[in-house]
Amino acid sequence: MTIDLRELEERARLIRRHIVRMIGAAGSGHPGGSLSAVDILTVLYFAELSVRPQQPDWPDRDRFVLSKGHAAPALYACLAERGFFDPAELGSLRRVGSRLQGHPDRALTPGVEASTGSLGQGLSLAVGMALAARLDGASWRVWALLGDGEIQEGQVWEAAMAAAHYRLDNLAAFLDHNGLQIDGPVREVMSPEPVAAKWEAFGWRVLRIDGHDLAAIREACRLARETRGRPTMIVAETVKGKGVSFMEGRVEWHGKAPGPEQLAQALEELKG
Amino acid sequence: MTAEVTARKKIATREAYGDALVELGRLRPEVVVLDADLSASTFTRKFAEAFPERFFNAGVAEQNLVGMAAGMASAGKLPFASSFAVFVPGRCYDQIRLSICYQELDVKLVATHGGITVGEDGASHQALEDLALARALPNLAVVVPADATETRKAVHAAARWPGPVYLRLGRPAVPVLFGEDHPFELGRAHLLRAGEHVTLVACGIMVAMALEAAEALAADGVRAEVLNLSTLKPLDIPALVRSARRTGAVVTAEEHSVVGGLGSAVAEVLGEHHPVPMARVGVRDAFGMSGSPQELLERFGLTAAEIARAARSVIARKR
Numbered sequence: 001m002t003i004d005l006r007e008l009e010e011r012a013r014l015i016r017r018h019i020v021r022m023i024g025a026a027g028s029g030h031p032g033g034s035l036s037a038v039d040i041l042t043v044l045y046f047a048e049l050s051v052r053p054q055q056p057d058w059p060d061r062d063r064f065v066l067s068k069g070h071a072a073p074a075l076y077a078c079l080a081e082r083g084f085f086d087p088a089e090l091g092s093l094r095r096v097g098s099r100l101q102g103h104p105d106r107a108l109t110p111g112v113e114a115s116t117g118s119l120g121q122g123l124s125l126a127v128g129m130a131l132a133a134r135l136d137g138a139s140w141r142v143w144a145l146l147g148d149g150e151i152q153e154g155q156v157w158e159a160a161m162a163a164a165h166y167r168l169d170n171l172a173a174f175l176d177h178n179g180l181q182i183d184g185p186v187r188e189v190m191s192p193e194p195v196a197a198k199w200e201a202f203g204w205r206v207l208r209i210d211g212h213d214l215a216a217i218r219e220a221c222r223l224a225r226e227t228r229g230r231p232t233m234i235v236a237e238t239v240k241g242k243g244v245s246f247m248e249g250r251v252e253w254h255g256k257a258p259g260p261e262q263l264a265q266a267l268e269e270l271k272g
Numbered sequence: 273m274t275a276e277v278t279a280r281k282k283i284a285t286r287e288a289y290g291d292a293l294v295e296l297g298r299l300r301p302e303v304v305v306l307d308a309d310l311s312a313s314t315f316t317r318k319f320a321e322a323f324p325e326r327f328f329n330a331g332v333a334e335q336n337l338v339g340m341a342a343g344m345a346s347a348g349k350l351p352f353a354s355s356f357a358v359f360v361p362g363r364c365y366d367q368i369r370l371s372i373c374y375q376e377l378d379v380k381l382v383a384t385h386g387g388i389t390v391g392e393d394g395a396s397h398q399a400l401e402d403l404a405l406a407r408a409l410p411n412l413a414v415v416v417p418a419d420a421t422e423t424r425k426a427v428h429a430a431a432r433w434p435g436p437v438y439l440r441l442g443r444p445a446v447p448v449l450f451g452e453d454h455p456f457e458l459g460r461a462h463l464l465r466a467g468e469h470v471t472l473v474a475c476g477i478m479v480a481m482a483l484e485a486a487e488a489l490a491a492d493g494v495r496a497e498v499l500n501l502s503t504l505k506p507l508d509i510p511a512l513v514r515s516a517r518r519t520g521a522v523v524t525a526e527e528h529s530v531v532g533g534l535g536s537a538v539a540e541v542l543g544e545h546h547p548v549p550m551a552r553v554g555v556r557d558a559f560g561m562s563g564s565p566q567e568l569l570e571r572f573g574l575t576a577a578e579i580a581r582a583a584r585s586v587i588a589r590k591r
Binding site for chain 2: 059063105106107113114115116117118120121123124125126127128129130131132133135136154155158159161162165166
């Protein structure tokens with residue numbers, strides 16, 4: 001897929017606009033961790049994943065598992081922009097009867113590969129998918145995105161062990177290392193540091209990148225794809241709330257919706 | 273037990289599971305089996321030996337066991353995931369809830385070592401709450417086979433069932449009650465003996481004891497109906513209500529806590545559809561302990577004699 005960086009930047013900006021508008025309209029949601037993950041998701045959906053929006057269940061598609069399910073608005077915006085459903089539907093986020101539930105629902109939303117929201121479960125699902133692909137001799141790949149607060153869950157390390165044990169080089173994951181969780185800085189609540197050394201010790205290839213540098217994200221994807229004999233963890237340094245000045249690096253924007261004036265300001269900043 | 277029942281051949285349901293898995297593996301190439309370091313005890317090792325490339329050991333990590341199974345199901349495999357009933361569902365309940373049941377992924381959870389007959393390992397290893405946990409989850413079918421024959425049929429039925437299933441098996445060898453002609457159907461209660469004075473509803477190893485109790489009651493002129501309710505969910509409401517209408521008194525018997533299992537399920541149905549005097553034979557809201565299976569069954573009142581005593585008491589309460 002040939003897509004230039006300028007086009008990706010434009011996509012990412014558009015997706016950030018969707019996110020703040022969706023959460024503003026819903027009156028609740030998680031802007032901070034959605035915005036920190038946007039650049040990673042943009043590269044995946046517009047430059048990396050082989051998917052068919054008109055045939056969401058195409059058996060040979062690449063899989064993406066959003067393990068930090070509270071970043072659902074970022075996923076929904078990417079799926080809509082990629083053509084899985086009409087972007088007009090994004091306004092229904094969190095409403096009764098909507099296909100866009102507060103956290104991802106595989107059964108409801110075209111393109112969503114895993115129902116998540118209870119942290120720590122997505123990587124195990126991704127490991128199972130990667131094992132199934134290998135059993136079938138299939139060439140599709142599995143990608144996952146985890147939060148840095150999320151990796152406090154023990155199940156993540158069970159899955160980390162299994163992925164390395166089974167030498168799953170068709171699996172790669174991003175760690176959205178934004179440093180903040182609901183109760184405060186991750187290092188203060190329950191430090192998982194040093195994260196890169198931990199994933200390495202568990203047998204993963206570890207890449208460290210700026211999680212807002214689109215070229216670096218693309219290059220990391222390429223390196224992960226070419227890695228043999230082990231899974232790859234891409235530790236992406238990110239800023240929570242990235243792109244909206246008053247949300248950046250502020251823990252209170254983990255799970256709060258912007259009011260009308262804040263929304264107007266955010267959209268102004270994301271005008272491009 | 274009666275001479276007739278004790279004279280029968282004995283096979284552990286977990287062993288029948290291992291054999292059934294190998295059969296199924298031959299028939300269905302999409303079947304994969306996962307275990308959490310207990311493959312010798314759950315008998316999934318039989319499958320591992322027959323189909324090593326389709327067997328996955330998660331190690332002592334039940335949360336990941338369940339998640340991997342769900343991921344494989346989402347990619348077209350038909351996973352059977354096994355451990356002891358204290359660990360699956362106990363150790364990975366949220367994973368079963370979100371990664372399997374909420375996503376309606378076709379994973380078959382087969383837990384062995386259900387109930388008090390785990391024996392000497394004691395309370396930590398005796399699952400007396402697993403049916404209550406499993407029954408509370410939407411989309412999950414819950415099945416407790418009574419013997420080796422029913423286990424084999426239940427494994428094949430679970431493979432055909434369009435959705436997740438929790439299959440609960442036991443540790444010790446138990447009498448083989450049914451022949452190959454046993455018409456097991458997932459979701460249906462099976463009438464094993466007709467009667468008009470009281471209905472004995474049982475599952476698992478308590479089915480043999482209910483039959484024995486019915487025999488003892490018959491000697492006193494009490495004609496007991498025996499219903500094998502191997503599927504707790506979806507529960508065969510018509511069969512249960514029909515029997516309760518006919519006999520007007522019900523006793524349930526389960527190798528499980530009386531909280532949330534078979535007795536609770538039957539009480540819920542009868543309370544709404546046809547209330548009759550009822551008694552529950554089961555563990556009275558307690559943990560187990562070490563001992564031989566037979567000693568423990570007697571100590572916790574899980575016997576044919578206790579079922580017969582309960583039957584007489586509910587008959588006495590009929591108006």
